[in-house]
Amino acid sequence: MTGxxxxxxxxxxxxxxxxxxxxxxxxxxxxxxALIAMEAARSGRRAVVVTIDPARRLADALGLEGxxxxxxxxxxxxxxxxxxxxxxxxxxxxxLVRRYSATEAQSEAILTxxxxxxxxxxxxxxxxxxxxxxxxxxxxxxxxxxxxxxxPPTRNALDFLEAPHRLAHFLDHRLYRVLTAPTKGFVKAxxxxxxxxxxxxAKVVGADVVDDAISFFxxxxxxxxxxxxxxxxxxxLLTDDSTAFVLVASPKADxxxxxxxxxxxxxxxxxxxxxxxxxxxxxSFERPGHTEDELATGPDAVRRRAVTLSERPxxxxxxxxxxxxxxxxxLARGEExxxxxLTDRVAPAPVVRVSLQPFEVTDLAALSGLGDVVxxxxxxxx
Amino acid sequence: xxxxxxxxxxxxxxxxAALxxxxxxxxxxxxxxxxxxxxxxxAMFGSAGLTYEDAVLVHAAEEHAxxxxxxVTARTITPDDALLxxxxxxxxxxxxxxxxxxxxxxxxxxxxxxxxxxxxxxxxKQLEQTGEWDLILLDAPAAGHAITFLRSARGLADxxxxxxxxxxxxxVLELLCDPTRCRVALVTxxxxxxxxxxxxxxxxxxxxxxxxxxxxxxxxxxxxxxxLATDPEDAAASxxxxxxxxxxxxxxxxAEFRSERTALQHQQLDRMAEELPLPQVRLPYLxxxxxxxxxxxxxxAAVTDGIRHLDVPGVVA
Numbered sequence: 001m002t003g004x005x006x007x008x009x010x011x012x013x014x015x016x017x018x019x020x021x022x023x024x025x026x027x028x029x030x031x032x033x034a035l036i037a038m039e040a041a042r043s044g045r046r047a048v049v050v051t052i053d054p055a056r057r058l059a060d061a062l063g064l065e066g067x068x069x070x071x072x073x074x075x076x077x078x079x080x081x082x083x084x085x086x087x088x089x090x091x092x093x094x095x096l097v098r099r100y101s102a103t104e105a106q107s108e109a110i111l112t113x114x115x116x117x118x119x120x121x122x123x124x125x126x127x128x129x130x131x132x133x134x135x136x137x138x139x140x141x142x143x144x145x146x147x148x149x150x151x152p153p154t155r156n157a158l159d160f161l162e163a164p165h166r167l168a169h170f171l172d173h174r175l176y177r178v179l180t181a182p183t184k185g186f187v188k189a190x191x192x193x194x195x196x197x198x199x200x201x202a203k204v205v206g207a208d209v210v211d212d213a214i215s216f217f218x219x220x221x222x223x224x225x226x227x228x229x230x231x232x233x234x235x236x237l238l239t240d241d242s243t244a245f246v247l248v249a250s251p252k253a254d255x256x257x258x259x260x261x262x263x264x265x266x267x268x269x270x271x272x273x274x275x276x277x278x279x280x281x282x283x284s285f286e287r288p289g290h291t292e293d294e295l296a297t298g299p300d301a302v303r304r305r306a307v308t309l310s311e312r313p314x315x316x317x318x319x320x321x322x323x324x325x326x327x328x329x330x331l332a333r334g335e336e337x338x339x340x341x342l343t344d345r346v347a348p349a350p351v352v353r354v355s356l357q358p359f360e361v362t363d364l365a366a367l368s369g370l371g372d373v374v375x376x377x378x379x380x381x382x
Numbered sequence: 383x384x385x386x387x388x389x390x391x392x393x394x395x396x397x398x399a400a401l402x403x404x405x406x407x408x409x410x411x412x413x414x415x416x417x418x419x420x421x422x423x424x425a426m427f428g429s430a431g432l433t434y435e436d437a438v439l440v441h442a443a444e445e446h447a448x449x450x451x452x453x454v455t456a457r458t459i460t461p462d463d464a465l466l467x468x469x470x471x472x473x474x475x476x477x478x479x480x481x482x483x484x485x486x487x488x489x490x491x492x493x494x495x496x497x498x499x500x501x502x503x504x505x506x507k508q509l510e511q512t513g514e515w516d517l518i519l520l521d522a523p524a525a526g527h528a529i530t531f532l533r534s535a536r537g538l539a540d541x542x543x544x545x546x547x548x549x550x551x552x553x554v555l556e557l558l559c560d561p562t563r564c565r566v567a568l569v570t571x572x573x574x575x576x577x578x579x580x581x582x583x584x585x586x587x588x589x590x591x592x593x594x595x596x597x598x599x600x601x602x603x604x605x606x607x608x609x610l611a612t613d614p615e616d617a618a619a620s621x622x623x624x625x626x627x628x629x630x631x632x633x634x635x636x637a638e639f640r641s642e643r644t645a646l647q648h649q650q651l652d653r654m655a656e657e658l659p660l661p662q663v664r665l666p667y668l669x670x671x672x673x674x675x676x677x678x679x680x681x682x683a684a685v686t687d688g689i690r691h692l693d694v695p696g697v698v699a
Binding site for chain 2: 024025026027118200203206209250252253255283285287309312314315316317318319320321322323324325326327328330331334356362
């Protein structure tokens with residue numbers, strides 16, 4: 001490992017084998033995931049980042065046109081290696097089915113089943129599930145020092161943590177028994193009620209759909225143990241000490257509330273947040289060392305000055321200047337007050353405030369500059 | 383009916399609330415429908431959380447500067463509630479509780495993707511037909527999902543050829559594709575990625591759903607401060623004011639930052655205008671940290687003002 005100077009967050013990354021970036025949508029989570037992986041590559045490690053966002057934002061930032069479900073190497077002249085991929089939910093799921101099928105025929109029966117096609121695309125939590133699956137695959141079977149995962153923009157951290165159990169649970173579904181029972185003669189009598197249910201379903205959604213569902217569950221017979229076992233292993237990886245959950249937020253009131261909710265849910269799962277990155281902080285234009293003097297007065301005082309001056313002829317431009325400073329400080333103060341509770345909650349995890357950059361991160365150079373900001377080597381990247 | 387859609391973090395909920403206030407302030411009886419059960423909206427009106435029941439957020443006949451409000455009401459419609467509602471109105475009430483309790487909805491939803499969405503949309507269509515509301519604002523799911531959500535009607539109309547779901551899907555499709563009854567307003571921010579996404583979403587919605595698009599609502603646009611072009615020292619001189627030691631540097635730094643951000647915003651807005659031939663309604667950036675009724679009124683005024691300047695009458699009213 002080379003001696004790239006870094007802050008506490010950088011040390012967290014350096015100690016970890018897996019970093020999970022979680023947070024609500026629109027807070028720069030994908031970009032953050034990318035620069036955590038890039039940081040590892042810059043310090044000589046072999047890192048891979050799994051992105052989930054269907055908007056292909058990271059691909060843009062990395063200057064890669066078509067990220068696929070398999071890692072592609074991104075060359076940036078760093079001592080380590082940076083790999084990136086974009087999660088393809090369906091093909092990851094297909095791979096999982098093939099892995100646990102006893103025979104080729106069984107996997108074919110499942111993969112061509114209409115019900116399965118719907119599940120792999122639309123069962124709620126499937127994307128989260130496949131994200132954890134991909135993470136596990138890369139972390140355990142891949143040859144990487146660090147795996148960074150971006151998580152789907154869910155409101156619920158548990159969706160991600162519990163995703164592996166969901167399919168297992170789904171296969172254990174009471175309706176599974178209801179649907180498969182009519183084929184077993186002797187339980188027919190006790191299942192009259194269940195069949196009423198099936199008939200009602202068929203009436204609403206059509207008999208084809210119900211038939212597809214039944215054959216899906218039948219095809220899955222015997223595979224559930226494999227899935228459950230995998231779910232337990234993924235669990236163990238997620239709660240392992242070498243896995244760090246990093247919370248990404250923006251300083252807006254609603255996203256801070258959601259981030260707090262995430263932290264709480266993780267805590268309930270006995271997972272502590274290892275780092276908090278707050279993106280897009282408004283600079284307050286305070287002068288360090290002058291906190292008590294007139295220049296450090298709050299937004300209200302600055303705004304009053306603007307109002308007073310607006311009476312004065314010739315002061316239009318200066319009024320705009322004071323308004324601008326007041327706006328900036330008001331925003332900065334509001335953001336800090338939103339963050340208070342959250343920073344307390346995640347303590348002692350390091351908190352990194354990344355100020356809003358006066359440019360958009362659209363290429364590797366910009367990403368690398370932002371990395372210097374996040375890992376404390378500079379405050380503003382240009 | 384106006385469907386408000388946009389990716390997470392663009393302030394879709396605040397914009398929906400502002401649209402409601404704007405509509406209400408010109409006497410329109412407005413209903414907001416939330417489908418994701420998020421908590422933010424009622425707090426903006428100083429009200430408690432939403433349920434499947436109507437909750438009045440702005441009282442009809444509440445007075446304001448230009449006249450009297452038509453009223454804003456809000457409620458949620460979740461798939462579970464909509465399913466129960468649907469079953470009981472189709473004579474299946476007896477088993478409806480068991481269907482939901484046994485998790486049948488999960489299974490059906492998996493078997494028939496889009497059924498949750500169609501149940502919700504079907505319920506909204508039913509509300510539209512009561513004539514109780516002049517405007518229904520649907521706070522749609524985040525952008526990627528919004529397309530799936532709205533596409534569900536076409537998908538189901540094709541996938542399920544007969545039966546009540548087919549009827550439901552066709553009714554919803556008819557509503558969605560009738561520009562006199564329904565439009566989609568996309569919300570975005572004047573930034574690179576949100577603009578890319580809104581352009582992509584707009585074309586997908588038109589091509590794949592066939593829904594008519596209203597103006598793009600651009601949230602958080604910095605108000606112009608023309609005076610920032612003047613250096614603070616010159617500005618102070620022209621005002622006859624002496625700046626404190628170091629003050630000019632601070633003002634200059636703040637002005638530079640703001641000007642750069644503003645220039646980036648304009649660049650993105652121009653690009654969007656080029657790539658997407660839809661009118662833009664711009665809502666101002668709010669510097670206050672709390673979003674309450676006063677801020678909503680401000681946003682609503684910007685909406686009303688923006689729409690008056692458009693040549694497309696009747697988008698909101």
